[in-house]
Amino acid sequence: MAINGRNYDWEDIHVALPSGEAVGITEIKYSDSQTIEARYGRGSVPRGYGRGNYEASGSMVLDRDEWERLKIVLAALGGGAIYDHTPFPIIVAYANDDMGNVVDVLRSCKITKFDGAGGSQGDANAGPITCEFTILEPIVWNGVPAKMG
Template sequence: MAINGNLYDWESVEVQLPHGVTVGLTDIGYTDERGIEARYGKGSIPRAFGRKNYKATGSGTLDKDEFERLRVGLGGSVYTKAPFVIVISYANQDQPVITDTLPDVLITKVDTSSQQEDDNAGTVKLDFIILSPIKWNGIPAYTSGRNGSLGI
């Protein structure tokens, strides 16, 4: 099998937080979902389905100094009342840049736990909720049905 070039690696990822491009980020993850529930009537076979609400969440781990820059960038508290945007860009050699946007992010949990054998004890783990649909490479994951769209 021929080697066709560098695929996405941590060096090809750029994450922008409210205070600018971050370098002290050791992991980031984000998910979204919209559940489907089978609807039953008489018998044991679904006769239809119902859609649940759209939900998006994420998490990340920052070095302590990067967490402090984020905290200051959010006005002194990570539990700020104003949602903020996280932008993640992936760049592969000889391919277009892929950019995911996490709009309207609010931090829900901060965890500074570490263990004696950890290589880096100065990390801060964050959980967050994403209040608007994730834009996967510029395309919203979901539209709500407002403005005449069906939201399907």
């Protein structure tokens, strides 16, 4: 099979947080969903469907120095407390020379959990922090919203 150019890789991902472009980020994941439930009447075949709520969430792993920068901004956005911050966008851009640019916008994110810190002897990266977040508006997947209004 022939090699047809370079695909997106970690080097091609840029993440913008309220504290600026994240350079000390080692992972970001996000997803959304909306449940569909079959609606039945007489018989055993669905006669339609109902929709559940739209939900979106994500997580990211930050090096300790990146977390410290984000923490200061979140506290400022929350009147001094980290969890009281106002919702903020996270922008994830994928770009390289061989493929088109892709920009996903995670609108109105609220951090819901921090996990990590600490370390052990021999760690080359002590104290990474995992941040989980809820996304309160539909994700815009490269210009296409997951849900309207």
